[in-house]
Amino acid sequence: MKIITITLRVSIVFMLLCGVLYNLAVTGVSQAVMPFQANGSLIKNEQGELVGSKLIGQAFTDPGYFHGRISSIEYNGAGSGSPNYAPSNPDMLSRVKESMEQWKAENPQVPVEEVPMDLLANSGSGLDPHISPESARVQIPRIEKETGIAASELSHMIERHTEGREFGVLGEPRVNVLELNLELQQARAQS
Amino acid sequence: MTTMAWISVALLLLIACLLARPTGHYIAHAFSNERTGLDRWFGPLENLIYRLCGIRQENQSWKQYAMSVVLSNTLMILIVYTIFRIQGMLPLNPSGVASMEPSLAFNTAISFMTNTNLQHYSGETGLSYLSQMIGIVFMMFVAPASLLSVAIAFIRGLAGKPLGNFFVDLVRGITRILLPIAFVAALVFVALGVPQTLEPTAVVKTVEGATQEIARGPVGSFLAIKELGNNGGGFFGVNSAHPFENPGAISNMLQMLLMLLLPTSLPFTYGIMVGNKKQGRVLFVSMAMMFLLFLGISIASEQAGNPALHALGVNQMQGSMEGKEVRFGLAQSAMYSVVTTASETGAVNNMHDTLTPLGGLITIANMMLNTVFGGVGAGFLNVLMYAMIAVFLSGLMVGRTPEFLGKKIEGREMKLIAVTMLIHPFLILIPTAIALFTNADTISNAGFHGLTQVMYEYTSSAANNGSGFEGLGDATSFWNLTTGIVMYLGRFCSVITMLAVAGSLAAKKPVPETSGTFRTDNALFAGVFLVAVLIVGALTFFPALVLGPIAEQLTLLS
Structure with missing residues (x-):
């Protein structure tokens, strides 16, 4: 009996301490000190409208933009998820074949063997904001043809938006697709 | 890489x-x-x-x-x-x-x-x-x-x-x-x-x-x-x-x-x-060795990529990227998978269902052994359980009553330890068999991988890990109830048996250490400990693993 009453009291105390106070304390400090990150790293365009989050990928289907990774949820940021295909799953193999065919149709200049796998594979979250720098470069010929922006300029753009490994060793070099396309959007508007 | x-x-x-x-x-x-x-x-x-x-x-x-x-x-x-x-x-x-x-x-x-x-x-x-x-x-x-x-x-x-x-x-x-x-x-x-x-x-x-x-x-x-x-x-x-x-x-x-x-x-x-700080270090090093071995296999397998995609002509220089995120790439993903299953955390930064078969095998093996560090507290209890099994096996070989930290390990403790050891495979394999008979339609990736999906769910529950092969259609009352029961028993059965062992050992008079005492703080003991973990694990789970991930790997190669 004693254990039961102690447990009830312990539960209430820790629901308040860990459940409420801890959460509110972290929220308070974060909002005061680093509101940009705490609110989801949202970015605005020059008109001051919210165009997305630096950390959350967006769907790009226009051939005149750099495309991100395959997302079975079509970059629905209200949720997250992937189809969880096993390496032996026939549906996964046919999806890859389809993507390869689509690549050949949209990018006749670049052989599909040169396309890194990140462009042909579903990301883990369905919201991956990045592609590898090589995956951005193989899209240059298509975008040059669609927009008329010179390949060299596109290549510089990619370089500007390539983030290296953290501390030089952690993770992989990558390109933020949304930030890259925001610059491309401005360039397209000028040309 | x-x-x-x-x-x-x-x-x-x-x-x-x-x-x-x-x-x-x-x-x-x-x-x-x-x-x-x-x-x-x-x-x-x-x-x-x-x-x-x-x-x-x-x-x-x-x-x-x-x-x-x-x-x-x-x-x-x-x-x-x-x-x-x-x-x-x-x-x-x-x-x-x-x-x-x-x-x-x-x-x-x-x-x-x-x-x-x-x-x-x-x-x-x-x-x-x-x-x-x-x-x-x-x-x-x-x-x-x-x-x-x-x-x-x-x-x-x-x-x-x-x-x-x-x-x-x-x-x-x-x-x-x-x-x-x-x-x-x-x-x-x-x-x-x-x-x-x-x-x-x-x-x-x-x-x-x-x-x-x-x-x-x-x-x-x-x-x-x-x-x-x-x-x-x-x-x-x-x-x-x-x-x-x-x-x-x-x-x-x-x-x-x-x-x-x-x-x-x-x-x-x-x-x-x-x-006995030395014994603490010996246990740490033993676990670290298993961890390194598993990490090496996992990275190698993910780096090799999916043989079925190689056959299509996909460029897999980055390793297998299905279900992974670009910012982590291969190394940070494979490491995370091994760490999360070794520590029985269950957080994932890539989808375990999409891992190559051998990469998936490593995650499930970590949870089956449940001693490669293991979760807060629970894992270390398991480690000490295996340490006592190792002492007991050594004692049998030389014909002496085994001792651990100067306390004799006798019939009562060994019975409790044997029960603790058997609960884990029981909670994994029996429900897996039942689910395969009654709920095979919830499997999302057919074939050998389907067996692994089901087994992973119960292994993760019994080891209190919590990650999943998430393709499994587990939001049904069958899965909710069975995994709920497995998680509960997986957690609290060993709490009772292991505390009983502690209570029994605490009451014993320490025996003085002699030159004949089997030392439990040197490399020999680390070896016996590792062998005990791996042999018990292999004897218990190897047949199931052959039917799941190993068979899948072989079919991908052919």
Whole structure:
């Protein structure tokens, strides 16, 4: 009996301490000190409208933009998820074949063997904001043809938006697709 | 894979090793019966909690201690179950989330109280803010603190001391260890880009003109205790693969270090508390060797890519990228998978269902052995269990009564240990067989992989890990109920049996060490320990693994 009453009291105390106070304390400090990150790293365009989050990928289907990774949820940021295909799953193999065919149709200049796998594979979250720098470069010929922006300029753009490994060793070099396309959007508007 | 990736592997291990010793010392200090400097810092808060809760600082027998753990944890399951069932009518529910149905509430309450964090509900829509805060986060603190307390009590028993008082240990575990570290870690995560807000979903207009809703919330505080307490439940559906729950390689590294922090520290805590630091180190090194072996296999397999995609002519220079995120790449993903299953956390930064068969095998093997560090407290109890099995086997070979820390291991202890050892495979293999007969239609990836999917679910439940091969259609009452029961038994059966062992050992008179005593703090013992773990594991699970991942790998090659 004693254990039961102690447990009830312990539960209430820790629901308040860990459940409420801890959460509110972290929220308070974060909002005061680093509101940009705490609110989801949202970015605005020059008109001051919210165009997305630096950390959350967006769907790009226009051939005149750099495309991100395959997302079975079509970059629905209200949720997250992937189809969880096993390496032996026939549906996964046919999806890859389809993507390869689509690549050949949209990018006749670049052989599909040169396309890194990140462009042909579903990301883990369905919201991956990045592609590898090589995956951005193989899209240059298509975008040059669609927009008329010179390949060299596109290549510089990619370089500007390539983030290296953290501390030089952690993770992989990558390109933020949304930030890259925001610059491309401005360039397209000028040309 | 590039040299950089190997350097990052070395870096993780180096930092984890450097942190383990001082943290181990700190834990021993925090749970010490003597007055320490820490009392000055934490004393006022703790005394207030003791007063509010009516906790008396008196020693318990092993039966009282075990009773306190099981009864209090079960009661907390009931309380949180009730909150989930009526969350629709309670305050702090701005999105109007409905109350949970009974089998799902049963599963979720057990899942978080057993430190498993298997999630059959959807992170974004299944719980109200109130349920998240006073249900989930509350349990994420209390569950790891409970088994940390049991491990400490067990070690006290081995050292021949009184076991202590469960509620005092529980309070200290939270106030001295979990809460301060989690608070600091949460702020670091926010600085790295993890959201921490009570604002609702953001709505933006995308570059191509569509509308995108972006879910967010108080993620940072949730994430810190999720990793530190080896909980592993995700704020978002895809867990730490979500860019908000793991924005880059630094946050990824920090998460792995937090997962490893307490499990790698406990051998050192043990060494200090039983007065044999060398033995603590021997256990640490043995586990680290298994960890390295598994990590190597996993990275090699993921790097080799999927043979079926090679056949299509896909460029797999990056390794297998299906279900992985670009910012982590291959090395940080494979490392995370091995760390999360070794530490029984269950957080994922890539989808385990999409791992290459051998990469998947490593994750499941970690959970089957449940001794490659293991979760807070629970894992170390398992390690000590295997250490005693190793001593017993050696004793049989030389024909002497085995001794561990100067205490004779006799029939009563070995029976309890044998029962503890057998519960784990029983909880995995029997339900797997039942599910394959009755619920094979919930498998999403047919063939040999389907067997692995089902087996993974129960292995993860029994080992209180909580990750999943998430393709499995597990949101049905069959899965909710069976995994709920497996998680509960997987957690509390061994608490009772192992505390009984501790109680029995504590009552024994130490035998003096002679030249004939089998030493348990040298390389020979490490070898016997490793062989015991691997042989017992292989004998128990190898046939099932052959039918699952190994068969799948062979079919991919052909």
